[in-house]
Amino acid sequence: MITLSNVRKSYNSEVSIGPVDLQIPAGGITALVGPNGAGKSTLLTMIGRLLGLDEGTIEIGGYDVTTTKSKDLAKIVSILRQENHYVTRLTVRQLVGFGRFPYSKGRLTVADEEVISRYIDFLDLRALENRYLDQLSGGQRQRAYVAMVLCQETDYVLLDEPLNNLDMRHSVQMMQHLHKAARELGRTIIIVLHDINFACHYGDRICAVKDGRIAEFGTPEEIMTDDLLTRVFETPVECINGPRGRLACFY
Incomplete structure (x- = not known):
């Protein structure tokens, strides 16, 4: 609550x-x-x-x-604001991986990688996971950000x-x-x-x-x-x- x-x-x-x-x-x-x-x-x-x-x-x-x-x-709790200032040379998988920071502190484990893959699949991003953010449409990029937030598993x-x-x-x-x-x-x-x-x-x-x-x-x-x-x-x-x-x- x-x-x-x-x-x-x-x-x-x-x-x-x-x-x-x-x-x-x-x-x-x-x-x-x-x-x-x-x-x-x-x-x-x-x-x-x-x-x-x-x-x-x-x-x-x-x-x-x-x-x-x-x-x-x-x-x-995790939060996604309106203003998403993305780094153009960041891939979808790298972005989603940021959701694991509270647990990994930037050092992703095998277990973290499994969680990342789970949310990439959940948001139907598997075919895009190695694409850079500036290569995506607005809708695809927004899905990637939501995957990142869900990957935080709050x-x-x-x-x-x-x-x-x-x-x-x-x-x-x-x-x-x-x-x-x-x-x-x-x-x-x-x-x-x-x-x-x-x-x-x-x-x-x-x-x-x-x-x-x-x-x-x-x-x-x-x-x-x-x-x-x-x-x-x-x-x-x-x-x-x-x-x-x-x-x-x-x-």
Whole structure:
């Protein structure tokens, strides 16, 4: 479980996050949605301890992210940010291998290599493992980064807009991989998404963020209502029943 208690972060008198009180159950996919500037990515980076808190506490699996040693926290939670500044002469396999650093400290063992191969196969990257990152498409490169994060083998995985710059086909493929990781690998995945329909279709829970606070938190069925989404996104929304669940139509 991830627990946020009275979490606050202030940038200036006009921009602030919180207070946030939230409990995210272990297991499945929880999608953070909301308008631009709502605070989704800020919340995620605070959970992953890439951004400090002004007030409050965050616990992941019972560990306080502020006080837990980095070497221990790196075996509990992994995070992939939006900005992935890759080294062009790095191969896919080398990149995925970075996920083993909390265990190997850069000296990969035979066991580490087996884990790397496992996640390369999991993300369907076997044919690309010796390619350099600058030889890949955006979708292939994003899969490699997700493989690296999963290779860290943490129970909790934080992903900040992993569908950014992906077309529809690659977005669907990415969400299918993440859904599989949650189900087959037992990972708890927290993901920032802009597309509410992806959040509804693949998410087990949706957390709607607005103005730096939690506007709503619940199952897709609870969140996908006309009034709620219209209020959160401040634009007319109509939810319709599709063949695979509710869909949001924006006007």
